[in-house]
Ligand code: SF4
């Protein structure tokens with residue numbers, strides 16, 4: 001097993017040449033049916049699934065060939081871990097000596113046995129709990145199983161009023177070292193009293209409560225952090241559409257530029273926005289959303 005990424009101030013991104021990649025291929029289907037999601041119960045036809053698998057295998061092959069440190073967060077539109085090729089990619093990348101971290105956003109509806117094949121010093125999970133899709137008890141057991149397997153993971157929930165009791169129960173039932181995050185529901189304005197209730201569950205809720213003003217501000221994306229799609233097209237992040245080149249034909253060159261958008265309201269973006277100071281808060285767990293004190 002490789003040593004775990006050190007929880008140093010600034011995280012591994014301070015390492016020279018360390019590239020963090022947010023990868024999102026064509027997959028856009030999910031086995032869950034969350035009312036707040038456009039990908040609920042969407043199906044991909046066999047052709048799209050095949051294209052997604054081939055694109056993912058190309059990407060993992062590219063990562064395997066690097067001679068510099070790389071960390072990867074898979075951020076599929078839908079659910080990746082119900083597909084064998086995502087589980088395989090997680091396992092394979094976890095064993096590569098230059099891969100510091102490989103993580104995925106998931107509802108973790110999949111079985112956990114494949115995790116036994118991975119290097120758990122490198123693999124991590126960003127798990128989201130969707131109370132309308134799985135019983136509380138079943139989800140809690142899944143989390144406890146991850147704890148007993150020694151899997152590094154964060155778990156979280158969307159901050160809707162009907163989720164509050166579930167979030168409180170989960171917080172009480174999981175060990176303190178498991179970080180439970182709360183994402184502000186899209187477009188929702190929280191009163192101070194409501195925000196206090198969510199902050200009691202997630203002390204870092206203030207970072208999600210309102211969008212971060214980002215226009216003209218320093219953001220590490222485009223330089224040490226990039227977004228890559230199934231064709232290898234590189235953008236600075238998932239939110240700025242401008243293309244910076246292609247990963248596979250060598251046309252991408254890292255460049256430092258301020259954010260061109262007015263606000264950034266998603267953790268996978270604003271964690272890299274320098275004025276937030278979140279590289280210190282999440283040192284050692286930037287991609288999988290685990291604070292340094294966990
Ligand atoms: S689990 Fe995630 S991708 Fe699937 S329907 Fe729910 S929110 Fe959407």
Ligand code: SF4
Pocket residue numbers: 214219220221236237238239240258259260261263264265268269270272273
């Ligand atoms: S602040 Fe957010 S939207 Fe702006 S460049 Fe960074 S990640 Fe992208």
